[in-house]
Amino acid sequence: xxxxxxxxxxxxxxxxAVVAMPSAAGGGAAVAPVKGVVVYYFHGDxxxxxxxxxxxxxxxxxxxxxxxxxxxxxxxxxxxxxxxxPNKHFITDFQLTTKAVVVVEYxxxxxxxxxxxxxxxxxxxxxxxxxxxxxxxxxxFLKGA
Numbered sequence: 001x002x003x004x005x006x007x008x009x010x011x012x013x014x015x016x017a018v019v020a021m022p023s024a025a026g027g028g029a030a031v032a033p034v035k036g037v038v039v040y041y042f043h044g045d046x047x048x049x050x051x052x053x054x055x056x057x058x059x060x061x062x063x064x065x066x067x068x069x070x071x072x073x074x075x076x077x078x079x080x081x082x083x084x085x086p087n088k089h090f091i092t093d094f095q096l097t098t099k100a101v102v103v104v105e106y107x108x109x110x111x112x113x114x115x116x117x118x119x120x121x122x123x124x125x126x127x128x129x130x131x132x133x134x135x136x137x138x139x140x141f142l143k144g145a
Contacts (some may be wrong), residue, residue: 012054029078030087034109037075039138042100044082053098054120055079056132058101060098065135069142102141103141 032038039062041055062070062077067073082090094102094114098121104114119136121129 004086010142011030030078030090031144032074032109033106035107036073036105037069037138037142038104038106039075039134040100040102040104041077042094042096043079043101044099045082047093050124053058053122054101057127058120058134061131061134062138066135066138101140105141112131113144 005115013136030040039058043051043055059077062075066075070077080087080090082088082096090096093111094100094104094116096102096116101117101120102114103117104111106112115137117134119133120130123133
């Protein structure tokens with residue numbers, strides 16, 4: 001009887017620890033780099049199939065178009081849940097009104113400029129056009145750095 005109680009307690013503690021861990025898909029506070037460019041995909045708690053596609057397409061477009069910058073650490077991609085308290089500041093920082101892709105340049109740990117790729121919703125139905133848009137806008141942003 002005592003063993004069953006200990007096992008139940010152990011399982012409960014383990015489950016509580018797993019539930020409390022931030023998820024890899026944007027859980028916890030997003031940390032700003034000291035220097036570099038971040039391509040963010042901002043989302044909320046509720047995510048439809050199109051919202052998930054926006055994230056997947058953005059991640060793949062960045063990964064395939066900027067492999068060198070990602071490998072060197074000059075660029076990173078982060079999916080961030082703005083419904084989580086530590087991330088709510090992004091809503092005002094970047095004037096977010098819905099799910100969004102925002103490219104941000106950081107210096108000394110602070111954003112110095114950004115651009116919101118506001119055509120993602122229009123292009124999500126065509127993967128090739130979506131990729132071309134995200135990569136072209138990100139390249140143009142990098143040229144201005």
